Amino acid sequence: MTPARRRLTFIGLGFLSLVVASTLALTAFEDNLVFFYSPTDINEKSIIADRPIRIGGLVKDGSIVKSNDGITVRFEVTDLKYSIPAIYKGPLPDLFKENQGVVAEGQLTEGIFRAKTILAKHDENYMPKEVAESLRKTGKWKGTGKN
Amino acid sequence: MHKFANPAQFTRLANRVLPWTSFFAAICFIFGLYFSIFASPPDYQQGETVRIMYVHVPAAWMSLFTYTLMAVASASFLIWKHSLADIAARALAPVGASFTAITLITGALWGQPMWGTWWVWDARLTSVLILFFLYLGYMTLVNAFEDSEKGSKAGAVLALIGFVNIPIIKFSVDWxxxxxxxxxxxxxxxxxxxxxxxxxxxxxxxxxxxxxxxxLIIRMRTTLIEKRLQAKQLLKSG
Incomplete structure (x- = not known):
């Protein structure tokens, strides 16, 4: 074996073990690396309820109810399998709409999620308004977030 | 590949390529910016804010691409001891760090109006921040030794270890x-x-x-000239 060959093998093997180690570590930490839990996670995995968590999903169609005080809003976070009712008091980001992604930070008590912070999650689609409308009309795409 | 490891060959090739790449880069930026700012439509949801994408996304791609080049150069420096590979890796680091900084800053400016926050510690944002520190760490490490050969070796090892982060950044949003x-x-x-x-x-x-x-070509050429000057001065004084 030439010295260069030997160094190549050494570096190759070293890198391979590094990849294996990081894969194992990342898999082990899986639940701590997620930014939010989905309603399914909450219902099917035993997520501790009495600490602040983040839940994420879509704002359920037709679920937004604004209170008379003007700053309290009730809505449901859904992943189309389970939904969790949520309540929030405060200013909302522009992209907070029905059928649009949302991440809420707060606490789940007695089945109701009391959100302290609301973050809007936008999707990976970019297009002009006319295109979005025509796609919806032809039924090729259901689209998120009604305007 | 090994042919271009020769500095004289590299300089000759570099001088021939440089006018073309700089010319077409300027053309792409002129047209690209015109289309991004004036001639493209606002997004159906994000409105005019979407224009941040035309800087944010290319900068993010480049931050990954530059690191990948740096890791490849570092590997070939460690394996074949090409000094030109070391020069390339050293030349790439500050450029990559700048791309990453642009990504982070434009990302924050975009996140505030769209998400409602400048920054969150999610897997994508955090792994990109780590990338930024990897670049800074590399730049510090290669210059931390009296003997620059030692610095190059230590830096190359760090660059290779940090390369694990690249697929993590890419796939963080899927995993x-x-x-x-x-x-x-x-x-x-x-x-x-x-x-x-x-x-x-x-x-x-x-x-x-x-x-x-x-x-990259400009920075590498400068380093080569610098090295030749140093060698000449050594000859004179010795």
């Missing part, structure tokens, strides 16, 4: 729940990006890539 949305371009089913927005994005991406090649 974990993140606030950051998944990739638009590697998706095959329509719609992800409308052609009217894709064209400026790709023009800008091409411009960024040509800019990297241009600046």
């Amino acid at each position: 974990w729940n993140t606030l950051h949305q998944p990739a638009s371009l590697s998706r095959l089913d329509a719609p992800a990006i409308d052609p009217s927005m894709l064209v400026p994005l790709l023009l800008m991406a091409l411009g960024f890539k040509l800019f990297l090649i241009t600046i």
Whole structure:
């Protein structure tokens, strides 16, 4: 074996073990690396309820109810399998709409999620308004977030 | 490949390539910016804010691409001891760090109006921040030794270890729940990006890539000249 060959093998093997180690570590930490839990996670995995968590999903169609005080809003976070009712008091980001992604930070008590912070999650689609409308009309795409 | 490891060969090739890459980089930026700022439509949801994408996304791609080049150069320096590979890796680091900084800053400016926050510790944002520190760490490490050969070796090892982070950044949005949305371009089913927005994005991406090649050649050429000067001075004094 030439010295260069030997160094190549050494570096190759070293890198391979590094990849294996990081894969194992990342898999082990899986639940701590997620930014939010989905309603399914909450219902099917035993997520501790009495600490602040983040839940994420879509704002359920037709679920937004604004209170008379003007700053309290009730809505449901859904992943189309389970939904969790949520309540929030405060200013909302522009992209907070029905059928649009949302991440809420707060606490789940007695089945109701009391959100302290609301973050809007936008999707990976970019297009002009006319295109979005025509796609919806032809039924090729259901689209998120009604305007 | 080994042919270009010769500095004289490299300089000859570099001098021939440089006018072209700088010219086309300028062309891409002029047209790319015109389309991004004036001639492309506002997004159906994000409105005018979407224009941040035309800088943010190419810068993010380049931050990964530059690191990948740096890791490849570091590996070939460690394996074949090409000094030109070391010069390339050292030349790439500050450029990559700048791309990453641009990504982080434009990302924050975009996150505030769209998500409602400048920063969150989700997997994508955090791994990109780590990338930024890897670049800084590399730059510090290669210059931390009296003997620059030692610095190059230590830096190259760090660059290779840090390369594990690159696939993590790329796939973070698929592996974990993140606030950051998944990739638009590697998706095959329509719609992800409308052609009217894709064209400026790709023009800008091409411009960024040509800019990297241009600046890399200039930086490497400067280092080579510097080394030749030092050698001459050593000869004179010795």
